[in-house]
Amino acid sequence: MRSDKRERLLKAAVKVFARDGFFHAKVETIAKEAGVATGTTYLYFDNKDDILISIFEEEMIPIIEGMKKELAVYKGPKEKLIAFVHRFMKMAEENPDMTQLLEIELRQSSKFMHGYKSTKFKEYLDIISDAFVLGQETGVFRQDVQPTLLKQILFGALDQITMNWTLSKSKKFSLQQSAEQILNVVLKGILIKDTEQ
């Protein structure tokens, strides 16, 4: 049996950090959740901070890969953005813990861990700007909007909405319906020809 303890610890940490918050979370809790002894954690991670950083770097990889594969299916930049938003929402629905980490704990940590910035997270967001640039180059999207800014606008909107969704107990509004409306607004806002959607 290959030891999967590191992976189990990462999964457990996602859950515990999301539920308790990074600062309130105890290493002991994570270890218990992973079914190992406390000390075992330190065989795989340098310290508590390292667990969080490892989550951001390693758990993001399949997410980014999946997203890129998804978008490769679509050729049009508009279709790519639509796919991005829908998959983003799907991801949030299916992985609320990881979503919360990205939304809440990453903000905390990015400030304090001696200027640590998740490169993987940046790579994730760049998927948006890449699609937008493609649209600008093919004359579909407006030229007078900076890709970096559009990336932040769209991600900011998605982030805000999914955060509210994950924090609300009721989950009465659907993320997929929200996705439609966001796309309604943003696509209309950036498309040159006002085609019906």
Next chain:
Amino acid sequence: MRSDKRERLLKAAVKVFARDGFFHAKVETIAKEAGVATGTTYLYFDNKDDILISIFEEEMIPIIEGMKKELAVYKGPKEKLIAFVHRFMKMAEENPDMTQLLEIELRQSSKFMHGYKSTKFKEYLDIISDAFVLGQETGVFRQDVQPTLLKQILFGALDQITMNWTLSKSKKFSLQQSAEQILNVVLKGILIKDTEQ
């Protein structure tokens, strides 16, 4: 002289929480920054959490008042939104500490302080949806977008951009220029008649 210790403590806490983060910040540091003894803090606040909550509630009041006064000048919903965005950016430039708190610490608090929801912060965001509803009622804005959602889209975008600006040391890009582009996209996205802006 009426004792202004409470106010001094709040101002100091904004600064210290923004710089050190809520969890790393020590009550002693806040007290020193305010020029009072550590114990004095507990004459004005129940505990550390209460300081943060009080910031969200009390420091928001003049911000909300100012914003509402600003928007009262403008009658048109579109103009109201434009004014909101510009003042939001101005606020971020002039009060980076308070901005960081709202962006980073409020998220944490929303989750962990036994279901704390800042009513004042909600009131702040409702300024957006109120203006949007007005636009819908007067036939200026699209009907097929929920005000609550539009509020989150716009705030999410503003939040994301100001956060990046606050955290970047260089501050090379101007928030006012960003404001223009956000408005370009969002207004085009929600206006029924595509007037030149």
Next chain:
Amino acid sequence: MRSDKRERLLKAAVKVFARDGFFHAKVETIAKEAGVATGTTYLYFDNKDDILISIFEEEMIPIIEGMKKELAVYKGPKEKLIAFVHRFMKMAEENPDMTQLLEIELRQSSKFMHGYKSTKFKEYLDIISDAFVLGQETGVFRQDVQPTLLKQILFGALDQITMNWTLSKSKKFSLQQSAEQILNVVLKGILIKDTEQ
């Protein structure tokens, strides 16, 4: 009431370090022995190492002062050495804890605390070499022995004997008798004129 907590902690630490050894000693034990809470220790010392270093620096001061005053009474270098040895033994008898620290724990620490060398301890030993140099200058002691070496010989002998004495439970042999014999040997070894002693 002036707070004497620092002094109480130092005294307690001497006792606990001597009894349990530096590494086995718990900060909690020292605090309890001093009648304060564990955390209080850290109001007066940076960490556990700092307690040990502070003992060496601060507790040595009165010992050195007392020794110097004692020796100032005697004018002859031979008499000074005799006085030194007797007082050294008296000190060991009266302060077995401090003696053990100097003999056992100081050796441990001097190696590991990033090259820390107790200046006070050196000052203590220099009393021997100063008296010896005086004897050489006045033609009483041999010229062909380096003062630094003689210092180490005499201190080494005293240190070894007192260590055995403190470690032996029975204390069957008297340190004062040992003092006589050490002086017999060493003085005969360094005096030029073999006077009767």
Next chain:
Amino acid sequence: MRSDKRERLLKAAVKVFARDGFFHAKVETIAKEAGVATGTTYLYFDNKDDILISIFEEEMIPIIEGMKKELAVYKGPKEKLIAFVHRFMKMAEENPDMTQLLEIELRQSSKFMHGYKSTKFKEYLDIISDAFVLGQETGVFRQDVQPTLLKQILFGALDQITMNWTLSKSKKFSLQQSAEQILNVVLKGILIKDTEQ
């Protein structure tokens, strides 16, 4: 090839204990240094303490044998003492790690390992007192000095000087020169007839 793991572990432990100190030294480090797995250590030793004690007992054997053989060459007690001191210094120069252990860690162990007294170490020191007793019996050395005390005086002096030499990085002074001076002082101090040396 007979398994030499136990011997390799002992050699490694001498090195690691001398470098890191007994308490800071990790069993894992010793095992690595010996080229075996951590757990293997416990096939040859009961626990960490047992490693140190085994060093004191087993590594001392050849040292003692060598010393006894060396001294057997000389018939006169004075010559025996001279030989002892020179060989002691040579040992210190050639085995600084073992020397440090005897000087520093043995003291700790004597105190804390439930009354552990190294019989081998005692046997080592008894070489001095045996030679001294011989000298007393043959009328060469003074009668008014107890052999046990003289043993401690001489060993204390040697111990102190070699310790300083071991801990000093520069090694600027020669142990052999120090040996001459110690002998100058001590022999003059104990010889009945003040012969030229």
Next chain:
DNA sequence: CATGAATGAGCCTTCATTCAT
């Protein structure tokens, strides 16, 4: 009201020792 020294519960981390392979 104000002070700030004192408290002590709580948690991260280490590492000697074990044991399944």
Next chain:
DNA sequence: GATGAATGAAGGCTCATTCAT
């Protein structure tokens, strides 16, 4: 015998909160 991953007890240190002055 040999391995080295796993264990979990233990302790140094922090800091929110209290309270005697």
